[in-house]
Amino acid sequence: MTEKPKVGVYICHCGINISSTVDVDAVAEFAKKLPNVEVARTYSYMCSDPGQVLIKKDIEEQGLNRIVVASCSPRMHEPTFRKAISEAGVNPYFLEMANIREQCSWVHEEMEEGTAKAEKLVGASVAKVRLLEALETKEVDAEPAALVIGAGIAGIQSALDIADAGFKVYLVEKTPSVGGRMAQLDKTFPTLDCSACILTPKMVDAASHPNIELLSYSEVEEVTGFVGNFDVKVRKKARYVDFNKCTGCGDCAKECRVKDRFPNEFDQGLGKRSAIYLPFPQAVPAKYTIDAENCLFLSKGKCGKNPKCQEVCGAEAIDFEQKDEFVEFKVGAIIVATGFDPFDASRKPEYGYDDYPNVITGMEMERLVSASGPTEGKIKIFNGEEEIEPKEVALIKCVGSRDESVGNEYCSRVCCMYVAKQAHLIRDKLPDANIRIYYMDVRAFGKGFEEFYDRVRRENVRYIRGNPSEIFKRGNKLVVKVEDTLTSRPLEDEVDLVVLGVGLEPRADMREVMDLLRLSQSPDRFFLEAHPKLRPVDTATDGVFLAGCAQGPKDIPDTVAQAKGAAASAMIPLARGKVTINAQVAIVNEATCRGCGFCVNICPYTAIELVTVNRFGNEVEVARVNEALCKGCGSCSAACLSDSIQPKSFRDSQILPQIAALGVMK
C-alpha cells in the first residue's frame, strides 16, 4: 500500500451514553494532532443516517482513505460502518473502531478519567488503522439442502418447515423410529392433549414428505466443509430386514424364538419385546428391526434349524446378510436436534430406585398411565405380597435437577409441570388415592401453567414443601423421610408408590456430535448457543443450529418454537444460495513455518491442514488455512511458537503499534 494514509476520526456522543463521561470535543482536538489524521469530528449518533453521511462526505471531499470510528463495541456497528465507507469507495477493511462506550464511558464515573482513556483508545486505533491492509470478501454458492440430526419433535418440526419451504432435507435418526421422547409421553401439560395424537401425524408427514429423505436407524459419521458446503457421510445401520419388502405385519416378532424376552426401551423396560421388533405400534417407519445383540442367529450363529422370523415372513424381508450402508450428500446448513437423556435415578442412591421396584421414574410413570403402555393404562403394583392399586402415592420433584451433588445446578423446566400432570392422571385413575407432591419450589411460569397447577391442587393433591432425604422399606410400605420445611416437622411418610420427578440431562453420547461439528458445551453441559439472548439457535460454527432439548431443558411448546426458529435461520443461506466468506482470515508465512501442526490441533474450526511444499528443492510440510472455515479467531497465532501464522487485520505488525500507542509497551 503505497498511498499515504489520510485518516478521518469520528467520535460518537451516543446520546449522552458516551458524552456524559467523555469530553468528546477534547478527544477530537487530541485526535487532530495525531499523525496522518486529516479530520476529527463528533456527532450525537454516528450510526444514524446523518452520522454516516458525515463520514461519506468527508471521504469524498477530503480524499480520506482510513476511518476510525470511536463509539460502541465493534460487535454492534462494525458492519454498519464497513458498509458506509465502502459505499463511499473505501475498502471496508480500512476501518478501525475504538470502543469508548462499553470499555470506557460505561465503566468510568469521572469525566477526566473517561476522557484520558478515550484519547488513548483513539490514539491506538489511529496507530493501527494506518497499517491495515485492503481485503476482499468472497462469496461461494450454498447447497440448497439441510441436514437435521435427531428426529424428536424438534427435529421433525425443523425438517417439516424447511421441506415445506421447498428445500431438500436429510433427517437422520439414530433409533429405528422417529418421535423421540414425546412419543413416550401419555398426555401433555398443560392442555392434556394426548401426546401420540398430536405427534403421530407429524411423524407420518416427516416420513412421507417429498422433500424429506428420512434416514432412520442411522448415524452421521463425518461432516467436513463449511456453511453452504458441508459434505456429510451417514451410516445406515443394518436392520437385517429389507426396508422395501417389510410390510410391518409383525408376524416375525410373534414367532421369534426369543419372543418377549428383552426389556422394551420404549416402555422404559416395563414391557418386553422380541429380538426382532417394532419399538412401538405407531413407529415411523413401520419397519421391523433385528437387535443383533440378542438375536440368536446373529449373536450365536444358530436359531433352531432355521431362523423362525425368516420362516414366517411372508414378504421374505429378513436378510441376515445385510451390512451397514453409507450415504453421502451435500448440505448448506445443519440443525442439531438430538434431545436429552432423563436423569438416571440410580445416581441418587438414597431414593432406593435400584432397590425398590415401587420407586419409579417420571418417564416410567408416563408409560404406566398410557393406554398404549405395558399395563394398558392401569396403575397396578406388586407390594411384595399381592398386586394392588396403590392407595398412598408420593411424587418427588427436582430429582437430579437443582442439585449440586449430582453436578446439575440447573432447573429442568418441565418437572414441576409434568409431576402436576401425572398427579392429575393418577387422580383420574385412582379417585380414592392419597396423592402428595414433595417440592422445593413450584415454577409455573408458562402459558396456562399456573392455572393448571391450581386445578391440580383443587383435585385434592397435597403439596408438601420438603426435599426427601431418604426412602426405605418398612414392611410392605415405602417410607419417605422428609422435613416439612413450612412447619419444620420431620415426617416419615408411609406410601405404596413413589414417582421420582427426574430431570433432563445432556445426552451421554453428545460428545460424538460435538466432535463431529466442533460444538461446545455451556456450563450445564448442554450444547452452547452463539449468544444466550441474541443468537439462541446459532452455534459458534457457521451454518450449524440448535433446536430443542439439545440446547437445554424445555417443554414441547418451547421446543417447537425453537425448532421453527432454527429452521428459519438455517434457511437463510439456502434461500440466498450464497454465503459470504470472512476476509479477516489467518495467513501462514511458509518461509518460517516449521510444520509442527500445533495450529492444526488448536484451531477450533478445523480450518488448517498441513501441506507439502517445495522449499528450495526440499519437500517440507507447512500449514495452510482454508479461508472458508477460518474465523480469524487468532488461536493459531497464539499457539505458533515461531510466529508463522497470523490473522489478517490482526497481524503483529498491526496490533503491536496499537498496543504501543496505549503506552503500555515501548
Added chain:
Amino acid sequence: MKMDLEQLRKTAAEVVSRDDVRYLVGWKQGTYGYRVAPGFIEDAAGAAELIFSPLCTANLATYLTLAEQLPVPRGEEPDDRKVALMVKGCDSRAVVQLLVEKGIERDDVVVIGCPCPGVIDADLLAEKYPETEDLAEMKWDGEDFLLIHGGEETKIARDELLAEKCRLCRYPNPIISDIMLDQEVETWELAEDEGVQEIEGKDVDERADYWAEQFEKCIRCYSCRNVCPLCYCQDCVLDRLNPTWVNRSVNFSENTAFNIARAFHLAGRCIECGECERVCPANIPLGKLNRKLAREVRDKYGFEAGVDPEAEPFQASFKPDDPEDFIL
C-alpha cells in the same frame, strides 16, 4: 554394567554401510582431558572411533534438526537418506518429542539405543580430578565409575559424580529405538528435585529476586537455545526484527524476556536432558526453570514430554474438560 565397545562399533559399521543411511551421529573421544566430541560417521572405518561412556553427556538429538537444509541445486535430487543416531534414555525422549511435533519423520532416523547407567557431571569431575591435557577415559564399573588416566585406574563412587539430570532420571532406557545395543538397565531410586524445591520454597518476591540475579548474568550467547534439541524453529522469534520481541541489547530486561520466552516455549516440550544448563557459560541454573515448568505440566495436565510418540503436542491440545482450577 559394561558397554561392549566392539559390539557398538560393529553395529554402527553395519548401520552406516546401509544404502539408506547418510551418516551416523555418535560420541567419540575428544582431543584432550575428559572431552567427548560428537562423531559424524560416514563409513564403516569411521565407526571404530565411537565410544559410549559416562563422559557421553551430550544429547546428540539436537543434530537431527540442527543440520541445515541446504537448497538443492537445480537438476539434483535432495538427499533423503536417513540419519542414524545414538541415544541414551533422555536423548530418546528428544527424538520422541520431535516425532510428536513433526520436527522429524520416523522414517528419517535410525535410532540406536544405549541403555544408560547414568553419566557424570563434568564440572564435578574437573573439580575433584583436575583436568589434564592428556586424554582420559571413563567406564562404568558395577555401581561405580572408573577413571582411567595416565595408566592409572581410579574408582569413584557413583554418587560423587552423577549428573543432576541422572539423579532425577526416570527413563534411563531409550523409549524408542530401532536397534538396542545392550540389555535394559534397572531404574534407580529418584533423588528429590532439590533445585525445584528450592524455588518452590520461595515466595513470589524471593523468586523474582532469585531469577533477576540469575538472568542478570546472561550474556545472550544463545548457546542454550542452540544446543536444545527442541529449539529448532527456522526463524526463532527471538531473532526477529519486525516485530522485535526481544531486543538485541544485553541487559536485565531483555535477558529476562529472552529466558522467560524460551522457558515458556519449552513448557511441555522440554525433555529434561539438561543440555541448556550444561552449556551455559554464565552458569545459569536453567534446569531448575525448565524442570519446574515440566513439573507443572505433569501435575496439572498429566502430560509428560517425549514419552509417547502418539501423543498430541501438549501446547496444542485442548480438552473441554480441562479442570482449569488455576484460572480465575
